[in-house]
Amino acid sequence: MSPKKQEYVVGIDLGGTKIYAAVVDHKGRILGIGRKRTKAELGFETTVQRMAICVKEAAAEADVNLDEVIAVGVGSPGPLDLKRGMIIETPNLGWKDAPLKASLKALLKRPVAIDNDGNVGLLGEYAYGAGHGCRDMVGLFIGTGIGGGVIINGKLLHGFNENAGELGHMILNPEGPMCGCGTRGCLEAFASRLAIEREIRAAVAGGAAAAIFDNVEKPDAPLRSKRLSEAFAAGDAAVVAAVEKSARYVGYGVASLLNIFNPEVVVIGGGVVEAIGEPYVRLVEQTASQNVFKIALRNVRIVAAELKDDSAVLGAAMLAWQKAYK
Template identity: 40%
Template structure:
């Protein structure tokens, strides 16, 4: 049957797992809630549960699993497998590698999710064979990944590419990080949700009201529904978010002069057809023309599977 690989995308709300075969095809998938608020042991149990289910699907073929790899949010030492810090999970100086290897006796690798998303698009997706690529992933927050000189760039302390905390307006809205006017405070789903709530509080009518509970973050699919219904609040709020998405993207083009910028994450996955043309329009305002004209602006081609494929790339790379 040939070699098999288990790849995971561990997020703050859900864990995606997949088995991939030697030809890089996804053969099974499993999805579970993370239940991050229930503590470290419950999350471990759920990650192990995802792997167990994938192995059960494989049956006798589970002997052929070469390695397991995962992307997770946070600052991760990809050599030791230690998660130094994770913003949405109760992990600090936590070694998930030891936990998984003790449980399954199969090599386990882990990396930052945005970095793995970038790696996935670069090895298997739209950014293949590009020397310098900036990846911008728009979801609850904004994550970034950098391919520089044909290599994933992580900086010395595994934390380069905090693109979401680039300041676009020194006096702008406060960000969760304590700074003001961060990229993420303008163009992420957290920011979009804040703006929708502000309009609802002003008494404006919007179909989005029904999609928001007290503490929830708006779902990309709800945004898509509202945009298609030409809801004026949704159109205004998204227009503003895309304007700042262009400001941040333009800065990164001016700094890196990349071959390509890849845009991905949940918002692009649901709303790419709406976001991309507006983004390109506003980019003319924020990127130097000589640099913009040489930069491809592309949407992620792997979508929700980008991190899964990045994990596969890590396994293939470690296997040499």
């Protein structure tokens, strides 16, 4: 069975700061959207209600009746218990044992499928973006943290406890910096946006000149992608060094992933990659290609994500199609 023309799905990207829902048709076109802030601090039930409002807004904008939506997919921060449809724990949102699937289903009266945000982002790029047409693909999304996923022979790899694909937590150096997960030297601890910011601030504290903090109202506020992008483009030395270090570490990670999975496509996305663009991806490719078995690199494409902000909603939409037609 394949999707019919008059059927629609909804994809929802549940993020730490925002909810983004989209009504998607059988060709992967976004017909209507709804956005709200997550407001996780108000509690899980409030956020689920806000998700349902986003879905209704997206349906209204798309001029689609909720009855015509055959399933809803959600990309959520994890770790998740996929069998029970629960968020086990999420430091980002501050919830534990949250029944995401059941609560959303009760509000929308539609079938709901969930998966973690890294997997869903990868699925979006696989179905509609940089990986379209391939069968074996890995993805790394470099943002505040580092998410990722693995698709083998057209299927997301979930693993025994459904927690596979935590690519940001591969350990590159056990004596490296502390990671948010509680261990040392993970890829995320070397290469995330927070790691880049830490490097820049350390360089400045050590006396390096960095224009990135000049003429800024609150130099101690978290570094935003836009400012990172501008400082990199201007050639700010401390910023260029920190970004290049991040890309090199991602390159080492990609070399390992190439040797382990031998994918056809490696997609590199997330806020940092969107901010820096092609120079980041080329440096990842250069480092990976210098540290990998040549056979694992033959005809392999290492590319930037194409869907930007839409990768997770479109991946969640694909999850919904799979739920409806499995």
